[in-house]
Amino acid sequence: MAICEIAGLRVDLKNMTGRTGRQAAPYISADQSEDSADIVIDVTPQRVQLAAERHPELNSNDWEYMLTGSDFYNALIEHNGVLLHSSCVAVDGVAYAFSADSGTGKSTHTALWLKHFGERAHMVNDDKPAIRIIDGRVFACGTPWSGKYDYSTPELLPLAGICFLERSEENHIKRADPSKAIYNFFAQTVRHLEADRMKKLLSVLDRIFKLVPIYELGCNISDEAVLTSYNAMKPKDGAD
Numbered sequence: 001m002a003i004c005e006i007a008g009l010r011v012d013l014k015n016m017t018g019r020t021g022r023q024a025a026p027y028i029s030a031d032q033s034e035d036s037a038d039i040v041i042d043v044t045p046q047r048v049q050l051a052a053e054r055h056p057e058l059n060s061n062d063w064e065y066m067l068t069g070s071d072f073y074n075a076l077i078e079h080n081g082v083l084l085h086s087s088c089v090a091v092d093g094v095a096y097a098f099s100a101d102s103g104t105g106k107s108t109h110t111a112l113w114l115k116h117f118g119e120r121a122h123m124v125n126d127d128k129p130a131i132r133i134i135d136g137r138v139f140a141c142g143t144p145w146s147g148k149y150d151y152s153t154p155e156l157l158p159l160a161g162i163c164f165l166e167r168s169e170e171n172h173i174k175r176a177d178p179s180k181a182i183y184n185f186f187a188q189t190v191r192h193l194e195a196d197r198m199k200k201l202l203s204v205l206d207r208i209f210k211l212v213p214i215y216e217l218g219c220n221i222s223d224e225a226v227l228t229s230y231n232a233m234k235p236k237d238g239a240d
Contacts, residue, residue, distance in 0.1 A: 081132035168218030
């Protein structure tokens, strides 16, 4: 058992071993009192074994990691938060999330941000950041479920924008069409939910879309791609 501070919530990870334990270590809270947990995640060895038997292409260690993440993001919906499969980078204390299908180049794009901005920038989460509404503001949050390279930071940062990325020979960015944006978001978040939780998810997404600008970016692998996206998405008082 370990009480972790994740996305501004106290999360009790009952069975924290292997990969899950390693990636959750930076999130462990100094206060280990169980009675104050907001979310309890108890992925039993039996559940892990069953998943591994059904899908032997992944080992038990990977299944524990995936199941604890799935349980967290399902529970997060009840706390005005959602999963967004994305690479989320921060510049000057403000977060920017880039989402796309695997292999499209979102991590490559955010790596260019890290190179361009140097010490001003760092990775919030390179795979599955939590997006959460707190007191009427939207925050991007580091989580232990951060991909095979575990690029994440235990923090909450204001989210300046969400950008759905696709490859293009020339760089261009525009505000996303709402109907296309909601489809893109659904493709990159949890979907297999009971009716009540799906209703809650839709409500949270509606609020996020009203509070945070959503963009579509076509980009190549260049420094110009960084400036194209940053200059469109940055807060009005942001500096180059």
